[in-house]
């Protein structure tokens with residue numbers, strides 16, 4: 140007697156680029172990156188239930204920003220298995236769409252894991268995973284990593300990062316990732332140091348990051364000057380060790396030492412900027 144099929148749920152954590160150096164461009168136009176990627180204990184949720192047909196339903200506070208059509212990265216992830224079986228997939232969307240924290244990539248990665256469990260099949264090959272999006276491999280890895288190449292070269296960090304809390308702020312503007320890359324003044328910026336140092340405290344981490352960059356900040360800010368205001372507002376909160384944009388924006392993050400200071404900053408920012416999306420979360424280990 141075979142076991143009854145069960146529903147599988149996976150968490151799709153927000154990705155944060157603590158720094159993002161653009162070091163070159165490939166002949167196909169994709170850019171070479173060197174980035175420290177971490178995850179927040181905050182994200183979307185994918186649930187896959189057994190079904191004859193493949194279907195997607197989107198719920199949650201950010202559902203209105205996204206269509207449940209064939210282009211949705213969750214259904215693209217299902218098709219990456221080749222000929223997909225049926226599944227009734229629910230995406231509970233909490234992360235703002237197209238905001239530099241990889242919500243779509245995290246959803247794709249979570250869908251891959253959930254469907255491989257539901258269907259008892261292996262994951263698609265690395266090429267198929269990367270074709271879903273440059274951020275999907277790191278989201279599938281799901282742990283802090285140094286990301287190079289166009290996103291496919293992942294190295295675990297040589298030393299664990301210190302505990303930290305994040306405040307994520309999105310001013311509710313969408314910036315187009317291809318346009319931000321196109322706006323770069325230079326594409327051959329210096330990489331991260333070859334060896335990442337041991338960073339024992341949040342002060343060590345912030346000091347190290349202050350010497351690194353997000354090269355996409357300048358072109359994103361040129362398109363949406365409010366991003367500079369977000370960084371200033373975050374950086375002015377008590378306990379904020381560093382404020383920077385993630386990915387191609389427009390979401391910015393602040394690094395805080397503990398849950399209390401992060402929650403207080405989030406509260407103050409929400410009170411001052413009612414239209415902004417503001418969330419506090421621990422940085423996942």
Ligand SMILES: C[C@@](CO)(OP(=O)(O)O)[C@H](O)COP(=O)(O)OP(=O)(O)OC[C@H]1O[C@@H](n2ccc(N)nc2=O)[C@H](O)[C@@H]1O
Nearest residue numbers: 169170239240241244272273274289316317320386387388
């Ligand atoms: C910039 C980053 C940094 O982590 O984050 P987000 O802003 O998306 O969160 C990622 O590289 C984005 O990853 P992802 O959003 O999965 O990218 P894709 O769908 O593959 O590509 C979207 C577009 O971004 C540009 N692109 C993306 C990745 C890369 N290494 N070089 C590029 O030039 C290309 O113009 C591409 O058409």
Ligand SMILES: Nc1ncnc2c1ncn2[C@@H]1O[C@H](COP(=O)(O)OP(=O)(O)O)[C@@H](O)[C@H]1O
Nearest residue numbers: 211212213236237238239240241242243244246
């Ligand atoms: N499940 C999904 N969640 C978010 N965006 C999605 C999804 N499926 C497709 N997309 C599309 O992918 C693009 C990138 O979205 P997202 O990953 O949220 O942003 P970013 O790459 O800036 O972090 C958006 O233009 C969006 O329309």
